[in-house]
Amino acid sequence: MRARGGLARFRGLAGALVLSLCGVAVMGPRPALAACEGVPPEQRLQNTAPQDIGRSYDQIVEDGWIEVAVYENFAPWSWEEAGQPRGIDVEIADLIAQELGVEARIRFVQPGETLDQDLLNYVYRGATVGGRVSNLMLHVPYDVDYACRFDQVTFTGQYAQERLAIAYRAADYPEKGPVPAVFRYDPVGVENDSISDFYLTSVAHGATADKVHRYPTTLDAMAGLAGGEVMAVMGPRAELEAGLAEGLLVHEPPLLGLARSKWTVGAALSFQHRPLGYAVDDAIAAGLADGRIAGIFARYGVDFMPPER
Missing domain, CATH: 3.40.190.10 (Periplasmic binding protein-like II)
Structure with missing residues (x-):
């Protein structure tokens, strides 16, 4: 298997989120703020004009398929075996597609050095050379402070904790x-x-x-x-x-000096397609409620911890 991305990745956990997770215990408590309070738009990560990219929820339903980006060579979450996609994230993509009444088309992608780069390449702009976005990306870590820095990405569908x-x-x-x-x-x-x-x-x-x-x-x-x-x-x-x-x-022993040893993973998509985001979140909620997502984890021999939604 190819080596993963750099320190800033945490198989997706990147940038400021890594710093948050690595915050040592001696740091003082952060003041309680409302979500996105103190994050003016000019300090967010994107400064490019919005582009009409991707496909809308209505277009996905009309076409009968949704493209879902997952990380390559990432067992037990997503990998290819005998030419077939396998893994927890692959089955969750299928679950979402079934709830939407369409087919899931899996796109294996390489991790960049940071989550910032992955979101740019696969969610809201596309890579500079020959790049394109997918309709949905899975296994995206969710952190409210990190999410507030993005005004071109919708974070939704939290389905598990790592x-x-x-x-x-x-x-x-x-x-x-x-x-x-x-x-x-x-x-x-x-x-x-x-x-x-x-x-x-x-x-x-x-x-x-x-x-x-x-x-x-x-x-x-x-x-x-x-x-x-x-x-x-x-x-x-x-x-x-x-x-x-x-x-x-x-x-899972105590990890002294680590601010957080667990984090939530979910989905990300372009902010321009919020109706799709709502539909994805409803699909995940249904899968959590009826035990299908827990069953997916069980099939791969992985202990399931429900997300904090």
Whole structure:
């Protein structure tokens, strides 16, 4: 598998959101503000004129299909196997399409260095050279402060929570799972330039740095754990669970100094197509209410945590 994007990605979590997640506990509490209060339009990320792009909800229904962008090589969320798209996000795209009465056409996309770049390339403008937007993009992290900085993107359809966890060999930690402090002494695997990499090399003032082993992906790190190269792996729980082998366990210990260890994922689309956004959110709400989304996670052996909607 190809290496993921850089630190700012968190498989989508980027820019200011990463800084929020990495905020250390010693920082003072932020004042309570109404959503988007204190974010004047001229300070938002886009300064280009709106363009009529994408396809409207009515056009999608008339055409009978919707294009959904998902990240490539991203098990258990989205990947291609024997020429067929597979994964949690792929099945959620199908669920949305079924609720809309259309066919889902899956578009695998590469992650950029930041979520800002991904939204520009796939949601509201298209890449500079040969780019085009999709009707919908999945696995977009939702954070109200981050969303307020975008006036050309609608964030909707929150369908799950991701959270950081640690996988380990039960034989190495027979009494209880490891906490980050032990990685001053025990080797631990992480996806290169991920939030786990950043956190573990920062904890204990860098005392863990020489014990952190970097891999192209979390799944590669899990293979290293199964092969005895490291004693544990830190990363998003779903990706850890996708790589579990015999004798390996996953737990969620306290992560001291990390402002947030879990975050919500949902969908993003161009602000020009709000009726589509409402329809997508209704589809997700229906899937959450009747258990279909929980069932999708169960089919991939991933623990499901409902989103905060």
